[in-house]
Amino acid sequence: MLDVTEIRKDFPILHRQVNGQPLVYLDNAATSQTPRQVIDTIVDYYSRYNANIHRGVHTLSQEATDAYEQARIKIQKHFGAANTREIIMTSGTTEGINLVAQGFTGFLETGDEIWVSAMEHHSNIVPWQMLCERTGARLRVIPMNEEGVLVLEPFKEGLSDRTKLVFCNHVSNALGTVNPIEEIIQTAHSAGAAVLIDGAQAAPHMRADMQKLDVDFYTVSAHKLCGPTGAGALYGKEEWLKKLPPYQGGGEMISEVTFEKTTYAALPHKFEAGTPNICGGIAFGAALDYLNGIGMDQIAAYEAELLSYATESLLAIEGLKIYGQAARKTSVISFNLEGVHPYDVGTLLDKMGIAVRTGHHCAQPVMDFYKIPGTIRASFSFYNTREEVDRLAQGVEKARQMLS
Ligand SMILES: *Cc1c(COP(=O)(O)O)cnc(C)c1O
Secondary structure, eight states: OOOOHHHHHTGGGGGGGEETOOEEEEBBOOOOOEEEEHHHHHHHHHOOOOOOOEEEEEHHHHHHHHHHHHHHHHHHHHHOOGGGGGGEEESSSHHHHHHHHHHHHGGOOOOOOOEEETOOOGGTTHHHHHHHHHHHHHHEEEETTTTSOOOHHHHHOOOOTTTTEEEEEEOOTOBBBOOOOHEEEEEEEETTOOOOOOOOOTTSSSSSOOOHTOEEEEEEEEGGSOOTTTTTTEEHHHHHHHOOOOOSSTTTTTTEEOSSOOEETTGGGGGOSSSHHHHHHHHHHHHHHHHHHHOOOHHHHHHHHHHHHHHHHHTSSTTEEEOOOOOSSEEEEEETTHHHHHHHHHHHHHTEEEEOOEOOTHHHHHHHHHHHHHHHEOOTTTOOOOHHHHHHHHHHHHHHHOOO
């Protein structure tokens, strides 16, 4: 088991007060907090070797380049990619998705089909709608049921040689459902379609192995993995990345430029135009080191226990309804109190020092499915404690008494 008391010492922010109360941070699905080890990496970068990469012959530039490429290796190993050519450094999940959506423009034609799941984040819906507008392809939806679980039959029956792409999140940020991506990937491949999995919400809780999954593309954001904002990675199978055109033009992504013709750099640099978030990439690597130092399996086991304790505690509250009751869930609980607007509960909880998310969680189709304006979402990390769950449950009970 984890020594959470020790772990919490790594996170300076967890020791601050909010509205006169010790902070209870339960908005981890929106962004995670940053341990001292990652903060130190950032300070060290700007204190000792801030320089542009891949360009200078001078020492600082070489040190920065080494550290940045070292981070790429850490990402490659963590996600089980075959080599670093398959790891594109991005500003986050959203950019990774847009890179793929943009790249497929030339591969689709009118009548082709793209499937997305009913529980996607907006960042995983809008780029496909834009791709459909550009190409005349049609967007189809893998439906979900009342438990918050995807129903695969319509997808299996609807597949054809017109199916070109399938997109699904590994874990739903609104409900915490772990989706059956293994089955989705196999099914899509049997029809010859490529698959992109949005791993933003899965990566903090479990390790995904790119080669075992046989997935074509997988995206993550560092800031949900104890890293900084503005950094992330896109995994792409080498054969796909070779085929896709560059995403943006600029420095860093070229091999030779004349006014007549430009040849592109080799992978992965072909997709990395301009000066990247050097410090962010290096800090992303440090964050993976930190998580692996604790152990992803240990994190998963601890969070599973915290989830069941929190589920039980919240369900004991009168009129409380939990949305999303899949058998396989990460430590996310979306809920509402009968007759009370989620925003009002969130505001009262903040007065008690408890940070939760309220609203549609960038997943409006899920809210429409349940015919609700939004939910209160408490999302737990390995640095949260049972005492914090108790404070949440007491806070929600108090809010219920005040508001109903
Ligand atoms: C957070 C999140 C995103 C967007 O990530 P950014 O870091 O904002 O690019 C996409 N999909 C899911 C499931 C998420 O949780």
